[in-house]
Every structure is written in C-alpha cells, then in structure tokens.
Amino acid sequence: MKKQAALFAAAFFAGSLFTFATSVHSADTTGTVDYTSGGITFDPQVSGDPSASLPTNLNFGSHPIQTKQAESWTATSDGNQTSSVTTGQVAVSDNRGTVGTGWSVKVAQPEQFKAGQNVLSGAILSFTVGTLTNNLNALPTGDGIANNSTLGLVIGQTGSVITAQANEGAGETALPINKFSLNVPANTAKTAAQYQTTVVWTFSATPS
Template sequence: MKKVVMVTLSALALSSLVLVQPAAATSSKTTEGKIEYVDGGLIIDPDPDPEIPPVVDPDPNPEDDFEARLPGMLDFGKAKVHAGEKTFLALINNGDAIELKDREANKDKLQKGAVAVLDNTGEQKGWEVKVKQNNQFAAETDILDGAVLSFTAGRTATQENGTLPSTITPEGTNVVLPLDSTGAGTAVSLMKAEAGEGVGLTSFAIRDFQLKVPGNVMKINSYTTTLDWTVSNTP
C-alpha cells in the first residue's frame, strides 16, 4: 500500500515541475536575396566570347563554318580582261581570280563567312537579318556595269537550347544582291525570327561569295563596293 502511495506522489511532483518551466525566448532577422537581369542587347557578328556557348552543328558539313565571322573584305582577285561573261569567287588571299567553274578544285582558297546574331535582350520579340549592297562596283566614276554580287547560303544552327528562326533562306540558295537602274541596292532578308524564336546565338553559314561580270569588260581598274549587314527587332 505505501509503495503505491509513494509512486503516485512522485508522479505528481514531477508534473508540477514541468508546468512551471519558463518558455524559451526567440529572436529573428530576415535577409533579402536579389539578382537583377538587364538587357544584353541584339548584336550582329558578335566578338568571340568564351562564356557564350557555341552553336551546335546538327549535321557536320565541311562547307559550313558556324564559328566564322563576316569578312571585312571580299577579294575576287586579279582578273584578266575577258570577252565572255564570267563568274569569279572571293578568295582568302589576294591572287589570280578563280572562276566558279573551278570551285571544286579550289575549295581551300575560298572566302567563307557566317552571319551570327546574339539575342540577349530578354524580351524575345524576335528579329530579322538583312543585307544590302550599297552601290555598283566602281572606281570613282568608272562603273562596272552589269556586275552581279551574290553568295551561297549554307545551313543555320543555334545553341543547344535555342530555337531557330521560322524563316530561313534555304541551304544552297544563291542569294543575289539586287541593284536598281540607278545602282542603288535593295535590302534582302536572310533570316526572320518571330516572337519567342532566335534567343541566344544563331549562326547562318555562307559557303562562298560570287561576282558575275558581263562580257566585253574592256577596262583595267580596281573596282569596289560596300555591303551593309543589319539585325533589327522592328516588325
């Protein structure tokens, strides 16, 4: 009997000790995390940057070089006066002119290129790339009448998680740069990305540059022209 009573009293005593323990004090402070993204711009022919992932070649082809850039000069070499129409190819190094009919035997000498577009705007509004020949080949007032400048379109590729533009000049197309009767050029569209397309880096390969010159060009001179390559997000 005593044993039972003593156990009951002990339990009551322990319970009373738990009930009178004070509550633990607390204190807190909040730290805010922040990162801000700014417009990275819409750039044509961007400078190489090791932090920008390269485009992914979906179907390797030696004709296409997606890491190339737009050439600063198109050199069609030194051509002799000719009686019939001829088409010449732009060269990596200055030398004797090479005709289109001899392309396969001179692949390693040809000037290639690529139109690269970097869309880091964050807005995904889309963009369009155009090229325009500003004027006919000329040496001051001496005009190379009837000359036609063009290039061969290669394939288009983008980064691993990128989306290609929905409008692309088809591979193998001979893109002619038109001039009106006054010699002024008209812009030609090469690629057009709709909203949500073309984010990141996109590259359009150019396999060669061609210059068709009519026959009976009995002139000895050095003729030049200029091209403008533009990218715009204007609808």
C-alpha cells in the first residue's frame, strides 16, 4: 500500500511538472520611431563659422592703376593681399527622406566688373574648390566642378557646380571653396573708381 502511494505521488509530481512546462508562452513588444521629412536647404548657415557657407562679399582690394602688367588679386577679409583669404562652401542639406529625387547648384556672372558705364574688360573671376564630401556616402556624380580644381566664370554663361542625380545627394553635401581670384589682363583700361559685379548661385531641388 505504501508502494502504491509513493508511485501515485511520483506520477502526480511528474504531471505537475509537465503541466507547468506547457504553460510557458511568449509576448511581443513593438518599438516604433517615426521620421518626418526634414526638407532640403541650400547654403545652410552654421553659427560662428562663416567659411561653412557662401561669402556675401568678395574684396579684391584697392590698387593703383597700371596697364602694362597683367594682375592677379585674391579676395581677402579686408582686400589687403596679405590678410586672411576669403573662403566659403557650397552646401546642401537634403533631409527630404525621399528616393528618386536629386538637386543641382549652378553659378553665373551675368555682367563684367563695372564702374558706372566703365567696364573692366577681360577680367576673369574664378574660384578654387577642394574635395566634395557627403556624410551618407551618397556623393553627387552629375555635372559639376572636379575636386581640387578652379572654375573661371564666363560672362553671361551658367556653370554647373554640383549635380546630384536621382538617388544621390541625400544628407549633408559640401564643396569647400578655398580661394576666389580676379585676373585682369595687361593693356586693360581702368578708371579711378570702384568696380563691381555680382555672382549668382542658383539652386534647384531637381537635377536639371
């Protein structure tokens, strides 16, 4: 009788273990994060870092008139050729979060340097760039300025600076400008006046 009771107790204990084991179940927890479009910005401003955006002025200095020799001037902080060189950056922040889109940046100089009706004939404004970068390994590959090269502006013509084709240019893209130069050929008539021109940077949210 004791033996039967022991067997019954053992069987009951084993059954309890089996019942406990089969009652185990799982549960899922879902994590969610929602991103909305951050838009696209051309020439974003970086507080305290003027070299991270396009300069608003190019000062090539004040120089006595001479017409025998060709001249080459560099834009600096105050026009003095020994002062700090004016630099800048062509930048696009593309956080639209869409695929299949692109964008472009172009540059033009509509008119020659002028002082009233007087034209600084033959003068060429150019800028030298560094290496194009993108923080998402989505470098633009369309028409644009080659790394570490110089682009001379042609009056009345538009030049491609950066072109992001479809599925390119997402994130932060930047092309540093290391120097702006003004070259004036010899035998150029000059007037004792301040000559000015305008450089127009054009951004399009499609790679036109």
